[in-house]
Amino acid sequence: MTAVETAPAFVGTSVKRREDASLLRGRGTFVDNLTLPGTVYMVVVRSPYPRARIAGVSLDAARAAEGVVAAFSGADLADEWAGGLPCAWPVTEDIKMPPHFPLATEEARYQGDPVAVVVAESRALAKDAAELVEVDYEPLSSVAEVEKALADGAPLVHEDLGTNECYVWKLETDAVQDAIDAADVVVTRRYFQPRLIPNAMETRGVLAQVGPTGEVTLWSATQTPHIQRFALQLVLGIPESKIRVIAPDVGGGFGSKIQVYGEGPIAIVLSRRLGRPVKWTEERAENYVGTIHGRDVVHELTFAATNDGDITAVKSVAWCAMGAYLELVTPGIPLLGAWIYSGPYEIPNYSVTFTGVFTNTTPTDAYRGAGRPEATYVLERTMDALARELRMDPVELRRKNFVTEFPHTMASGLTIDSGDYEATLDALLERLDLESIRADQSARRASGDARQIGVGFSTYNEMCGLAPSRILGAIRYAVGGWDATTIRFQPLGSVQVVVGTSPHGQGHDTTFAQIVADQLGVDVDDVEVIHGDTASSQLGMDTYGSRSLTVGGISAYHASQKVVAKARKIVAHQLEVSEDDLEFEGGVFSVKGSPDRSMDIKAVAFAAHAAHDLPDGMEPGLEETAVFDPPNFSWPAGAHAAVVEVDTETGDTRLVRYVAVDDVGNPVNPQIIDGQVHGGITQGIAAALYEEGAYDEEGNLLTTTLASYLVPSAAELPSYETARTETAADNPLGVKGVGETGTIAAAPAVVNAVVDALSHLGVTDVGLPATPERVWKAIEEVRT
């Protein structure tokens, strides 16, 4: 580890976000705000059926409609595709990977599957004409639930595969069954985590322009401009060197803007054919079926334990919905949780099995937390079930099983670099005042109050910071997990930082400037951060999996060190001293013992560009790139508690308090961290109490609008109580990821609280989400 020579001036402080200036004034550059001269508008015609044979597509009426420029069926464009939409994670050797093209040609396999496109002079005219597209659908039998899809005789999503089973993936230590057989206590619980619809407030959108020599520019509401560029070559056969992808301001993603969707390639093809820029903006109703969903997993989780509460084995068997096709990382999502079914606990025997299952539904893929909320939910719910079985306090059961020494290699095989789980739990309890809550609870139980209260815990850890490339290779992910930063001193001393990550709300402009300013000893306002454009940032792996700080941020640190190292050589040469005789502090190199002999790094930048007097053989300029491949994942952890009030007569549940203590390592910008935690917690609470993407048995989506899929508003939620403990991660900045922690932690804390509120009535489980109806039914079931 290289020593940080300059004391931090900006890292660790809540520098106000520079992103706000344009966003607060309504000057955001969201894709739909961008229009080029001659732009035409694309509308996608989608299958209304979960499964149907496409017997014919008639475009005559649409083509004849006012303002229409062109209309195409899937068959019309079939020759354009050099390859299908890519899936980058074939998790097993024998995984079934059905072809997936931007437009369906013979069969639509989910409600929302694109079958045709119409292009017109305006958005409204394109919509009008899309109504005139006549698709001759022959509806086929379909299946929407994973367990039904695996039953004998189930309709097949892909007939030619002969099965709906996509893959079976297993990770197991040697003697798991022996440990279960030998245990004093065995608890097995079954859980269904329903579909969650990411609902970034900005829907997806693209603007494509193909120039006269075939060069492509794609503005896209994406988290992954670099991955898009790479994938566009695979889909279109156009070399990456001719493709520029720009992610301008992006209005949230939460995993749903990682994927390589069909609309981008289609818009490029149409722009090439029509010689005009083509824009497509997803509507919200379209987003509900046309953008990936998350979760939809059935689990059976087993704990084996001793009578005094030592957990000896964990075994998870899960059936995971893939949807109708494999998007970019669909099959790999469960694997992102596969190593943490032991959570922060020391559990020596370990078994995890995932079965991926095709259904006639919108494909699943990464939604905030991706795999880790799934694992943490079943783990933390079952901790409470085991505590009830053992008649132990759920807090004490957790504490008793905590990993206490770091680094710690888990039974699953990965090594947690750092943490102090007891400290986070202690900090939580300090704030919670559990005694008062329990006293209130006892009083209400004694008086038979209709409104009961409960408290639920979730002590989680998670693995993020995707990801060590060697490990990714070992688990069959197609590309690497490194990231890159280029730092460029301009001649007069301002600094450009070009990063390979691509923010959509996370505040990289501010935080990367803080990191680099400290390392170079310059003012944060001297540092400009550039991102989200493959023309300026050639190297990058983009933003997802809480990786931007722990991978990209560390590359910014290393690039800074390289800049300082080169500057040091120049100063040593010009002051005629050895490099070792130079100190670097606050942006100034000075000779040890002779502080008057010094040179400011901005002066060095000028000298590097003037190149009048550089060491022999040194190239002019002061610009360095560092590519950082993390040796390990990032391991944030924390202790969360929820307090709920449940009306036992109506089932109505209100979240009264939410207390979160997280260890995300050394903080770079505490205010931005808090914001990530608040937002993450909210999506976990939403999964616990409100949100469910529901299908009927055939695969018709029932929750198709924000009015029926209940994204919570401010009125449903309390203010949160947050705090941090800090254990430095094993990286030069000591930082850990924070983007997903709240979502991973919150859902089990809230549902554990609901169950706790009703446990005296005999309720042991409430399904997700714990709506008034489900809570009321759970109470009625134990009453009768």
Add this chain to the structure above:
Amino acid sequence: MRPVAFTANGTRHDLEIEPRELLVYVLRDRLGLTGTNVGCDTSSCGACTVLVNGESVKSCTMLGVQADGLEITTIEGLARNGELHPVQQAFHEHHALQCGYCTPGMVLAAVSLIDSGAATDEAAIREGLEGNLCRCTGYHNIVHAVASAAGAAS
């Protein structure tokens, strides 16, 4: 096409628009006021909130022709002489925005709530912002920013 005349951010506009055009698209596509975002198609999200004669309105619930004779304020018209409006400033200070997509509508809804005198405490602010969805912030910092701008306790 129908003639319509209204004021947007202090500038009078005389337009010929189709009767079916929603106000939000008149603002975005005809006047280039793209600060007003579209987040849904069911008047649920509030991203397109503007002020109509000083009161917050979801501009996807109004036809452009209904704006005839009215004064519209969009997010672009809120800052004065380059100085952020106190609500905008409070959003900045309290980190009440992340991706910024819901922000224009949220800010204008908050301005209207404060101006109406209803932003009296945290519960009232939460209730008052019920029609504006944010997916990033969990509302915590938004509520505190609005309370701060309103001078209310939170």
